[in-house]
Amino acid sequence: MPFMIGRGAVGRTLKHLQQGQIILNKNIKILMLAFNLDDEATGRRFPHHNGLYNFVFWHLPQLQYKNPDVQMITLNKLTPTPWIKAYFGDDTKLLIDCDSRTREDIHEHVKKVLGIPEFSVTSKEEGIEQKPNPANFGSKFARQCICEVPGQVPCPGWQPLPLEMTGKGRKKLQEQAEG
């Protein structure tokens, strides 16, 4: 992975993305997050926006990873207070005021208010690992080789192949048939 420098590098790892806890309500189509960054030019500082900024920095990639069909937009220098707005499919809007709130608070609240309700959760959403295909075989699976399966040809290392399955055997049989 390039750019494995700085605190942002953690947020670009697959492990971090998979640890996202928030799965959004299926009716939510758009999520808008607006906050201001400290302005170096004018020297203006916005400490009450830090909570939402940190939430976006650490949790937005996780959120998008778990909800790829939701459009997520971040906006800058729009309003004096930070906010999150969720737009539902039936034109309902939900505005969350994040003034002077910490990252953890915002995370908990978003999970509660915008998260999928328990009765809608299916095993896929829960993130339950899909059972691996029992037909698979290989170094990472229960059966190491196809020869372990009853009814399959055993590996020649365990038991020699019948004559007609080997190259030299076939050649021999061919010779016998000709001769």
Next chain:
Amino acid sequence: MAALRLMCSSLLSLNFLTKAETAIGGRRWRKRRWAPIAASKLFVVRERTPIDPEEYEELKVRYAHYRTAVRSIREYFKQELLAQTSALTDKSHMEQEEKHLAQCLSENERWNRESAKFRQAREVIFEKEKQDLELKQLIEIEEQQEELHEKLRLQVLKTKDESKRFVSPENLENMIEVALNQRSIYNFAIDPEGNRFIEQADGSTVVQKSGNEDEDGVHRNPEAETLESRTALTKE
């Protein structure tokens, strides 16, 4: 283009495909639409593909089983999907969702009110700080103005004071006389405190203490001519 043609010709050369069957990418083969079929090919009738009857029957049965299985799986998947989607649009499900949404909205309202309180508290502090800063700035400006006024006042006084010693057409002759008669002494020794030691003609030393100088650097020697004595000359 060339690659396609090559492909067609190579497939044709394998002798199991007709020209029509090798047409790839929508291009008719070499012969044009309006070109007539060659005389040698006009009445060509291909022979039927040979079908082994036993194999045919066997395959027929096997295909029937296979297709039934595939169809049943497809139907099963369709039913499952239908069940899933209908569950989402089910009335009870919709009611549950609406209820949940209402709960979420009310919870959010409560949270927003708390946030509003935080914001108000913050704004009070912010306003106070802003006012303090403004006051401080005003005070600074006032002080600067005062300093400026004082400076100008002193300047005016100084100029007034100096104007008394200006040379006017009436003073001119007398001032010339004074200037000609006055001598500045540069032949003096000086100590670190700034006291000047001037040797007199008779060998004695006169001390001019530092701090007795006027703005021009001229020593106000009590024995020497004072400002009054100078101006007294003008009155004469």
